[in-house]
Amino acid sequence: PGETAHLGVLIRQNDLNVPFNLPVTLEIDNPYGDTVASYQLKSDRFGLMEARFNVPMSAFTGRYTVSLYTKGRYNDKLYIAGSSFRVKEFAPDNLRIEGKWLDNAGDGWLDEKMVKAAFSLSNLYGKPAVGHKLVATYRLVPADFSFKKYDGFAFRDPKRDEKQKARPYEEDLPEITTDADGRGLFEIDLAKFEQGAYRLYLTVDGLELGSGRSVTTNLESLVSLNKFLIGWKANGALDYIHKDSSREVKFIAIDNKLDKIEQKGLFLSLYSRSYVSSLKEMDDGTYRYQMVPKLKLIAKRAYDISVLGSTEKLKTDEAGEYVLELEDTDGLVLAMVEYSVAGKANLGHKVDKEAGLGLKLDRDEYKPGDTISVQITAPYTGYGLMTIERDNVYAYKWFKTQTTSVEEKIVLPQGVEGNAYLNVAFFRDVQSKEIYLPALSYGAAAFNIDKEARKLNISLEAPQKVKSGTPLVIKYKTNDKANIIVYGVNSGILQAADYKLPNPLAAFMKKKALRVVTSQIMDLVMPDIKFLRTLAASGGGDGFEQEALAKNLNPFARKTDKA
Template sequence: MTDLGIVVKDNADGTHNIFVSDIAKETPVSGAKVEVLGKNGLPVLSAVTNEQGLAEIADFSEFKNDKYAVAYKVVLGNDISFLPINREDRTLNMSRFDVGGDYIDSGSTQQTSIKGYIFSDRGIYRPSESGHLGILVRQADLNAPQQLPFELTIRKPNGETLASKKLQSNEFGFMEYEFSLPAAAPTGTYTVDLWLNDKNDTQRFAASSSFIVEEFAPDSLKIKANWQPEAPKGWQNETSLLAAVNLQNLYGNPAAGHTLQAEYSLTPAAFYFSEFAGYTFRDPLQEQQTRSYKDSLPEALTDANGNAELTLNLDNFEKGTYRLQLNIDGLEAGSARGVGTSLNTLVSPAKYLVGWKADGKLGYLHKDSEHKISFIAINNNLQPQSLDNLTLQLAKKEYISSLSEQKNGTYKYQMVAKENILQHRTFAIPEAGAEETLPTSEAGEYILKVLNAENQVLAKIEFNVAGAANLLQSADKNASLSVKLNKTEYAAGENIEMQISAPYSGYGLITIERDKVYAYKWFKTDTSAFSQSIVMPSGPEGNAYLNIAVFRSLQSPEIYTSPLSYAAVPFNINKENRRLNISLDAPQTVKPGEDLVINYKTSEPAQIVVYGVNEGILQVARYKMPKLLDIFLAKRALQVVTEQIMDLIMPDIRFLKNLSSSGGDGGEEETALDRNLNPFARKTDKPVAFWSGILPGAENGGSYTYKVPETFNGSIKIMT
């Protein structure tokens, strides 16, 4: 028996943070001696906890034989506690939390872990053309690796090498490469790989990309299609839809007697309208399970004017809200080649919708704060209308423990939310809209619903009021922990506020971690729902995790509940200090044969590339601009491993003696690129695309000039 609780955080670099607390006093323990015991029972490392109960232990993974570490021993006075090392039943399972992402390889550091990114100037090329590749490399700490040898390899679709080039990173970690395609280059997808050449003549993978080589033939037809009658602005609620199609030859006369082929898809969808930005619209049939459908329509022939009609009947599909896409191909005479177009629309049997908009984020409302919800009712043409005979219902979530059968046939206690209706009253929405004030006088999780006369849920608003409260009606045998953050992104020095709902009162530990522990804080609570905060430290970038553990108080009557409840919550870290601001200035219009002068500035010294491409080529390639911050600051995985003995806390014997009843079922709960544009129409013309090469960027700016070909007429997208 011991009063010394132990929680260990194993960092990715092999070091360890040991947190020691007094289970009875519910406080961190200072001055405790922490020893790492070897196989022979003798200490191989030791440290003493500070005022916050923290001891730091160095990496012992290389200890062998009799010094092989097997357990932690914590001593304070006459009290002794032990924690076995690397034992599965002492390690917290984080698999049910969102803790995935990129990993730093074992043995790598922030400086030796290299990540690269390769982008092309347009993504698609024809045989005999040339192209440009931009290559950026960064360490895990986002600094540029200095003077490292890399090798770039381009492989054909059949795996043969097209080109190979040795490169060396500069102070900015920015490199470029120009490649040329032979006239007989095979079409298909070409892969580009970047390798780091280590000192031992071994290669480490750094980045990969691809581009397409493809031949284009000019189109001879053009096609148009539209809904008849014209589709409403919002959604279509008719069960029979008609598409009118017109097919023309490119030289102007109707394409008569041509075959039309069409296929459609119905995908479950949600309502969103830019005209009502900020409003949330709910499908009244949302409770019904819908699935996707895909099929083809019978072929049709164009008449003498190149016209044809296609009819789609929706009666045979399950009622719901779908995104309908109709793809139509007009074929050349006697050929399987042709041109295509598509129509899409939102379909739903709903005659009207109710939308709502909050004046702030509802996941974290301060107690006694004032917040309002705006309601509006609209028809399928997005026109406001009035609605009467509605019901406004307010409910509070209460949690009970339910013994549920699992997929493997075993039974397990699970936390189930029950809606306890607090009030309901008649409600109406006039054409100008309605407004309601949210009740925030008592902490808890609430649901506000708007129902029609058929008891369909037209709007459902969930909001959380932060503060101290006892939310649990019955013990949760699995000790589930719920955590809500006031925001999703924080900057260094900012306060991270959270609302925690636990199965019991007690004390606990909050850590900010990812590859190591960056900050920690102890807390104590007399209620099962409470607010806490911790200051975001400097150091981590991109994202990190809040790891919250609550330990049951010895005074808590919830003795049939696991004494440890925990959760891990990811959050983003503000990226503004890593953002390079680049401004480009170019004329809106230039004449063929004139110079296109592009002026640029950067917010700090840097290297940039200015490049431009015919928008028609980018459309065919479905080219997307590189988002470098999202790439180099991609979500990182939680690599800190937590070991503990807190789930072994025994209840106070007095509660066992005074217990008048044990358990209970807890009841049964209800769970309820326009395809017609041809950028290669003239085979003899070179593609309109330019690449400046790497240029120096600075606050005083610079310029790059490109001569627009006399034969070009179109739009050029300028990128950097």
């Protein structure tokens, strides 16, 4: 209360052009839904608008809602966008609290079953606060291993049970009282929880004597009972590797303080992964075929990791899906590297036998004019139509396959922005033996389009310290001519309000849905009758083949028993 809220608005049309001189209404509602301020604004030639709201001293505390409207067709209010801010009273603290982990692992993880944290409470003059209560609550949130020191390396949690979904925990610790030095110690027993990596959040309040007021501090750390971890990093993408191309993976071993260590006595196994159809009972009692992955061991050998790390060259001479596992002597999987090799092959891939089509793009983002490579896995051989779509069809290509897994290419045309979809409709060959599957299979894969043409790179330079009464000199640089807004806010307010830097490009170029309607009759095409008769003449099955053949030739045929 008593401060000023500065509200900035940047507005664009759907085509990202500026709606110059567009009249809008900006309204501010208090936490109880009452409108406390309304501003009539018009966009300038840059699409910018600004409003200032002086928060009254008597204003309610809580979250205030900011809404932006324009006039609709019938002079009604048409909502455009919105945001919010909080109004909160700040009172000076009479106490100061500090805390630390006793077994500090730095940027690593705490690996003990009993985690201890020490806290000290004092008054503002540094004198210990004796006999004060300390109240603590902790949360355990399932986490993954990721470290800035080893950027690009992936780590697996060997102790996590992958068959069970990890769940968070929250618990209050028993209250303690500060001693003669104003200190207190909390202990957290991690042995009673499911094994795995967690992010531990500990919140401790130091209470004032005879008052409900308190000071708060928070500690945070990654916790796990793993004494070491195995990390791996490839020299390129693993989800799409061209056949016979070179690809390597580097393995490292680290301890809980993130120091590299030597690890011997491991075993490296290479598996190929295929998929088999299995009948499974669903929750509603019905049965359905599902594709179940099956691993086949190709090679296994002893493996050691040096202090500097060890490098392994991947097998890429055959198309397919592969899994590289690193195990200890007890069979515990320490690392699992999954990769896919693209190319022509007849493979048992993960496709839906009811008309599914497996699509895998070589990248997640492309520039206009780039060539998109896609690995297509179908349940049969045949013909396909590949299109790039969103609100209309931007490009298309016909292709034919002789195997169930092929790699195809198509060029992304100019003029497409934001995101798009690669859609593939695949038709069964009339000579295919998969006559009991639907004749049409289809699939779609979304991808992003590079936004570099819309980006404005800004660099700012400002001194770390400025004396009161002296000018603050700020230097800026952009990669193109532009108008920019430079503003400053107290860093303490930013932390208290959890302020996030605006991202206008992400707001204006949100992901758009696929809105193309496709009509087809290819699923009505029947197999070649001569080919069907050849299959039926293979014998066996007490007439089962003939009955199945008759159903495919004439789905309305009835079988009558002769007396």
